[in-house]
Amino acid sequence: MRGALDSEDTRVMIEALHRLAIQVEAEEAGQTLSVQGCGGKLPTGSAELFVGNSGTTIRFLTAVATLGRGRIRLDGVERMRQRPIGDLLAGLNQLGAETRSELDSNCPPVIVDAHGLRGGTARIRGAVSSQFLSGLLLAIPCGAEDTVLNVEGPLVSVPYVEMTVAVMESFGVHVDRDNLDTFRIAAPQLYRGREYEIEPDASAASYFWAAAAITGGEVTVTGLTRDALQGDIGFCDCLQQMGCDIYEEPHGITVRGGSLRGITTDMNAISDTVQTLAAVALFADSPTTITGVAHIRHKETDRIGDLARELRKFGASVVELDDGLRIEPIGTTEMRGPTIDTYDDHRMAMSLALPGLRIPDVVINDPGCTAKTYPGYFADLTTLTCPPDDR
Numbered sequence: 001m002r003g004a005l006d007s008e009d010t011r012v013m014i015e016a017l018h019r020l021a022i023q024v025e026a027e028e029a030g031q032t033l034s035v036q037g038c039g040g041k042l043p044t045g046s047a048e049l050f051v052g053n054s055g056t057t058i059r060f061l062t063a064v065a066t067l068g069r070g071r072i073r074l075d076g077v078e079r080m081r082q083r084p085i086g087d088l089l090a091g092l093n094q095l096g097a098e099t100r101s102e103l104d105s106n107c108p109p110v111i112v113d114a115h116g117l118r119g120g121t122a123r124i125r126g127a128v129s130s131q132f133l134s135g136l137l138l139a140i141p142c143g144a145e146d147t148v149l150n151v152e153g154p155l156v157s158v159p160y161v162e163m164t165v166a167v168m169e170s171f172g173v174h175v176d177r178d179n180l181d182t183f184r185i186a187a188p189q190l191y192r193g194r195e196y197e198i199e200p201d202a203s204a205a206s207y208f209w210a211a212a213a214i215t216g217g218e219v220t221v222t223g224l225t226r227d228a229l230q231g232d233i234g235f236c237d238c239l240q241q242m243g244c245d246i247y248e249e250p251h252g253i254t255v256r257g258g259s260l261r262g263i264t265t266d267m268n269a270i271s272d273t274v275q276t277l278a279a280v281a282l283f284a285d286s287p288t289t290i291t292g293v294a295h296i297r298h299k300e301t302d303r304i305g306d307l308a309r310e311l312r313k314f315g316a317s318v319v320e321l322d323d324g325l326r327i328e329p330i331g332t333t334e335m336r337g338p339t340i341d342t343y344d345d346h347r348m349a350m351s352l353a354l355p356g357l358r359i360p361d362v363v364i365n366d367p368g369c370t371a372k373t374y375p376g377y378f379a380d381l382t383t384l385t386c387p388p389d390d391r
Contacts, residue, residue, distance in 0.1 A: 003198035006030025008372045009054045016049040016061055020068070037193055040142030042068030042114070051076040051108075053300055053344065053372070056131060058108060059088055063135035066097040067142050068114040073102070075109040079344065082107055083298055087125045088132040094122035095140070095147060119145030119187050126155030128295050133183075134164040141173045141189040149183040156295045159231020159269050166229050170196065200224050202232035204374050206276040207350050209236060209255040211384060213244050213280045215357050219384065222252035235273040238265055242284060260284040262329065268292030274324075275307055275351035281327040282316055282355055294323040300372075301343035310352055313338035314359070337362030346372040353378070357385065 014024045021044035023036035051057040058074050065072040086106030089099045096118025102109040140147045165175045172192035176184040200223040212219040240246045241263045247254040262284040267274050271293045281288035296303035308318040308325055317328035337359045342349040349370050356362030370377045
């Protein structure tokens with residue numbers, strides 16, 4: 001795989017795979033990864049896995065762990081022990097797995113008494129995290145029987161499920177689906193090894209497109225187009241509605257800032273960019289209302305309540321909604337920048353640094369938390385904003 005990011009989340013995943021006796025070799029500063037497959041059956045027995053605060057790691061590996069033989073325990077930082085995982089465990093148990101929350105809280109630590117995955121029929125709720133469904137989809141082809149997955153209620157972050165299915169099919173596994181409500185997977189199927197080019201991270205790109213919007217400047221992110229698998233490309237549509245010009249080119253997408261107006265937008269499909277849009281909303285000429293994202297209260301931090309608290313430090317009036325926020329613009333940048341708390345949330349740090357492009361003396365506490373997904377963020381932001389001689 002080429003195009004990987006050497007970040008904390010990536011390292012946590014690789015270390016956990018090593019503990020499951022899966023060989024992963026990193027080259028080219030971690031940007032190229034070679035993974036030795038195991039034919040759908042984990043080669044290790046019992047294992048202890050530490051996942052930090054990586055929701056992707058614990059959700060995907062809990063499902064994968066059921067394919068082994070032995071007891072596997074997955075745990076993380078204190079915040080991880082507050083992040084629900086019960087819907088995933090219920091789905092796995094319906095398919096013959098034995099999984100449980102060690103503390104009976106429907107949150108990690110998770111215990112998997114692995115003896116392979118049978119398959120069959122399962123129902124899973126989609127309202128908390130699409131990664132529960134993605135984790136099941138990834139593991140089910142290696143089960144013993146064909147499986148039908150029925151999604152109950154609304155499904156959040158739909159583009160991530162579509163991306164999961166697209167990647168599975170790139171590695172030779174077919175998934176039949178009906179309107180994202182029902183998924184049918186024949187089993188057993190084996191994934192086929194191949195070379196794979198990973199797209200640049202559209203969530204990370206959002207910060208630089210937002211920088212153009214906030215400053216009235218122009219930023220081009222290369223390697224991403226409207227044809228990308230990632231739904232977060234849709235963040236550009238939000239900026240366009242706010243008054244930015246968007247230019248699509250064969251090699252990338254350019255955003256040019258303009259006079260910003262507030263919008264009302266359902267960000268359910270692109271919820272990882274809520275904090276980024278909130279930073280832009282501070283500089284609009286009218287309020288911005290974000291809806292459809294009740295589930296982001298269960299992320300690395302409460303990304304509704306804690307985000308509202310930090311936005312108010314800029315002088316904004318912010319109303320928390322059941323499923324989002326209403327943000328009044330600040331009206332003036334003639335103020336001294338506040339000190340922003342980040343709650344060990346990488347996206348809080350990256351997003352709320354952006355108002356500092358127009359407001360002097362903004363201080364970000366614990367900027368190092370960006371290492372979770374983007375360790376070079378502030379260095380890259382500096383290259384965007386400073387002349388070469390000033391870096």
